[in-house]
């Protein structure tokens with residue numbers, strides 16, 4: 001008799017939550033003749049703008065496309081510098097490179113993991129044309145301090161709120177703090193459109209410029225073969241917009257699912273010395289995008305990832321710093337030691353499974369696996 005090990009059930013790291021309403025609205029689009037730039041796109045734009053407390057919402061094909069439009073609409077180009085963070089997804093820095101400007105990376109602060117306002121201030125030069133901070137994992141970065149710095153320096157803020165739809169600070173929605181805010185709707189975000197994003201702003205001129213550049217540089221009335229400036233095809237299609245409308249209508253249900261998982265993690269993991277759970281910034285209401293725990297020095301993170309995998313639990317380093325990406329090291333000569341806080345935080349961070357659909361049994365499996373694995377390391 002061979003001894004066949006019972007397969008371990010796999011817990012998903014992230015999962016979209018698609019229900020009958022999504023299917024119904026997408027089917028409505030498919031049965032119509034409007035597969036692009038139709039009524040769902042307008043409804044989705046209005047709904048996201050309202051959620052962010054802004055006058056304008058412009059739907060785009062990805063968060064990255066939205067960041068690119070923001071940089072371009074602000075007239076940032078060759079010779080200009082934009083202050084931003086190495087503790088992010090690579091798009092928040094790449095969007096500056098798209099326009100031939102220089103992303104000036106500065107270190108983060110240890111608590112909420114956004115741009116350190118003092119480091120940003122020290123990096124201001126006469127070439128600075130903007131600050132592009134990131135709201136990390138759904139938590140705000142130090143927005144009031146950064147807004148006051150930007151004000152003093154006379155430069156705009158592009159708020160990368162791609163991970164922060166539905167979060168707020170002192171009652172003001174994230175995405176609503178910069179001159180332009182950007183959201184993203186990839187399948188692991190709080191709501192999804194498949195691929196997709198949205199730029200939001202209160203500024204009529206910036207909104208007009210981004211609307212035009214999203215749509216091949218057409219003018220406001222969208223005349224088909226009249227192009228008034230260099231533009232792109234960054235439009236969101238109507239099926240994706242319908243998906244977004246359905247997800248927004250279900251937002252409180254999706255958030256309730258995530259809150260249930262949060263409460264369970266807090267109950268099961270809150271008392272352990274070897275990890276730090278994510279905490280909302282004081283004054284913030286946070287709808288988390290991912291659940292990233294921070295491990296004490298004594299825990300070997302990379303070994304832990306292997307131990308968890310053997311128990312059906314995926315874990316991922318989050319983020320992997322931008323300045324240590326091969327492309328950035330080669331292009332700018334960055335290396336280990338350049339941003340010590342970012343590197344220390346990144347080395348001890350672990351994203352564990354998180355979604356509105358995680359069952360109580362799956363949460364138990366994750367917590368049991370973590371506690372056992374850390375115990376095996378002798379670190380528990």
Ligand SMILES: *Cc1c(COP(=O)(O)O)cnc(C)c1O
Pocket residue numbers: 062063064065088089091092134160162163184185186196197
């Ligand atoms: C998701 C995300 C983006 C945009 O991602 P897309 O895949 O282009 O939609 C940008 N910045 C951050 C910090 C993100 O997490």
